[in-house]
Amino acid sequence: MSSGxxxxxxxxxxxxxSQGDSCVExxxxxxxxxxxxSKDVTRPAFAVGREGWSQFVRFASER
Structure with missing residues (x-):
């Protein structure tokens, strides 16, 4: 992961x-x-391509 x-x-x-629930940013x-x-922003983030993210959001929206 880049340092940026x-x-x-x-x-x-x-x-x-707003109760500190498990969440991602x-x-x-x-x-x-x-x-x-979101609870531990010091841990490494990961990145996913735009198409992969779009597929994930479509999948999650159907649930």
Whole structure:
């Protein structure tokens, strides 16, 4: 993972609760979507290509 993830604009889903629930944050970059644990942002993030992210969101939306 590149060291440049700290400069990204991270956000959580509007469906996330404010009680400190388990959640992920994402940051949208030109080529990839970065994903990290919102409770421990010091852990490494991972990145997924835009097409893979789109497929994941479609799958999750169907559930």
């Amino acid at each position: 993830t700290s400069e990204l604009a991270w956000f959580k889903s509007s469906y996330s609760g 994402i940051a949208i970059a030109e080529q990839v979507i970065h994903v990290r644990d």
